Amino acid sequence: MALIVQKYGGTSVGDTDRIKAVADKVIETRKQGHKVVVVVSAMKGETDRLLGLSQQVTDQAHGRELDVLLSTGEQVTIALMCMALEHKGYPARSYTGGQVHILTDDAHNKARIMDIEAARVLRDLNDGKVVVIAGFQGIDENGNITTLGRGGSDTTAVAMAAALNADECHIYTDVDGVYTADPRIEPNARRLDRITYEEMLEMASLGSKVLQIRSVEFASKYNVNLRVLSSFEEGPGTLISQEEDFMEQAVISGIAHNRDEAKLTIVGVPDRPGIAFSILGPIADANIEVDMIVQNVGVDNTTDFTFTVHRNDFARARKILDKIAEELGAKEVKGDEGIVKISVVGVGMRSHAGIASRMFKALADEGINIMMISTSEIKVSVVVAEKYLELGVRTLHTAFDLDHAQEQSA
């Protein structure tokens, strides 16, 4: 008998029929003899409906009151889920974030979980009840309602699993696991049976939008076994856990890509100490996140400085950079929104040399020009022109032997 936390997102609980279907899945797990804690999001569309109401009242919803408003979304789902379970004869009990003391800091709209009181939930589980918890929300130490930010329900589930010392935390999504590449781009992509937290973090942050990054960090910190599964199909999904010996056989776990970035270059700035800070300081002050950064070797005591930002921040960043360029006496500012980042990710990289060169050769063979390169211990990323996205992903998927081993586990 295991203790399992199951998290169902907004699409999985999108209407009352789906809620009833989820109740059936929960009951299936109960019938196998497991204790089940269910964490749910707001029904799909509900958060947008609530945001719409707030926008009719004010153009800038206040943090505290926005949380009071949005937290009703999950509260509706937990009540309906318990009704569905009890209707089928399975005792259930719902809790809001506040009721089960999901204590957070007081950063409204993006609060962080600090503590969870597990006693009440454990008591209900021992009484044979299914416990249904509102994701995404908590309370601060003054009893104010807080929310964790969009997608925070994943984090609630993982935190709950950690607090309860659960055997596994199941995240139900609209995909049946984590893939070696985006199947819409690479038809030969295959589902991974296992992947490490670190790999998942790289995959997630690079655009494989399966899980909230924070929830993976949380799972890694508390060593929670995280499993990504489909709400709509049967299957084992992908287990995300800590690195184990048998996982070393595969060098590369997958090919990730991200088309949400844009590239900015400031050309011909004086090559002197502190120049990076003069450029990136004002960008950071404007709350713009910078991803890749490359500084070219300069000629004539000048250098070129290139970095990427989210496309949504591109116009704002460019404006700031124009001003900096003028102040520094730079030659010009160049921007490019037509780029994409492609990465190879894998913990095996640590013990295998030559991954980067193998990657560059494969791309060169297809005539794909690399604009920027960035490496970490378990990934190599390149920026290429957007038109090469599909070709690049497929080329690398093949080059790293990912598509012809359907049965091999990563």
Add this chain to the structure above:
Amino acid sequence: MALIVQKYGGTSVGDTDRIKAVADKVIETRKQGHKVVVVVSAMKGETDRLLGLSQQVTDQAHGRELDVLLSTGEQVTIALMCMALEHKGYPARSYTGGQVHILTDDAHNKARIMDIEAARVLRDLNDGKVVVIAGFQGIDENGNITTLGRGGSDTTAVAMAAALNADECHIYTDVDGVYTADPRIEPNARRLDRITYEEMLEMASLGSKVLQIRSVEFASKYNVNLRVLSSFEEGPGTLISQEEDFMEQAVISGIAHNRDEAKLTIVGVPDRPGIAFSILGPIADANIEVDMIVQNVGVDNTTDFTFTVHRNDFARARKILDKIAEELGAKEVKGDEGIVKISVVGVGMRSHAGIASRMFKALADEGINIMMISTSEIKVSVVVAEKYLELGVRTLHTAFDLDHAQEQSA
């Protein structure tokens, strides 16, 4: 500077434009230098929407989870109301029933308020904030969400006013006060400036659906000055308070009517001790509320026994009565759904004789036959055929000098 609790119902906060209009009314009161606590209901239609969702999941929503579901309705309103106030530069703070510790018993769906923690609200008021509280809801001593039943927001407002020792509790509705009769029936009906709790209780229970009966009882118990006002028009409304000397001048405050009742008569039952209980016991066991009861003087050791029930319960009550009639060997059972109850109400009645006979004469002069009579200290009620409703109300309104003294206060 006064402390005023204002309660706005579902129609008054029916959409975001109305919420903004209510915010303006609150701000007006703030500008007059008063401290304001606002109690709000769910936006009109929202409770029905939530009930609809629950019915899609189960045909019998469980008490606890139904409360978790329904309580989100007011939570949405408090957040939007605070946003509207803050948007206009007035600091505001929302609280759910649980957050401000509206402690109730654990009777889900119809809980009763036992205690309220006023300290937090008073602190916010002293900080210059408007406090906005979710009506209709509380928590039990285990932290479970409870609701007070439909219309319970009035009770929340009065309980809040009592706990805060507020100067007045304003209930905003779609009428501009309590009238001497229903203006749709009696065009000469006029708004009362003042009325006692007792009179209001009689008026309310007799069908003048302005206020929740429980909230008036609550106000009476804690001596809260209750004022009924219109959400949509300016005006002083009607103040409901305890009886004071100057109020004795008017004998009758108003003419109330109720067309929701039906009459049942069991004819020719043995006239012996305990007969009333033999008849009403099974009716009470079936959870049917009986209003007026009349037992006729019998002949031949038999008697006729007549009582009224809500029309919704008529068919059920008749079935039970048929069975009782058979057991008791009664002659027959007669039912009549085409009746109406008309009452004259007024505390002045206590010190004035002859109210009942004046009432009966006025009705007789118009040829209106009286079927049943029931009296209390401050009201006389008669049951007449439904077709006489309008004529009866107007006749009594005139007979008790209610329609020709527009400026006289009750």
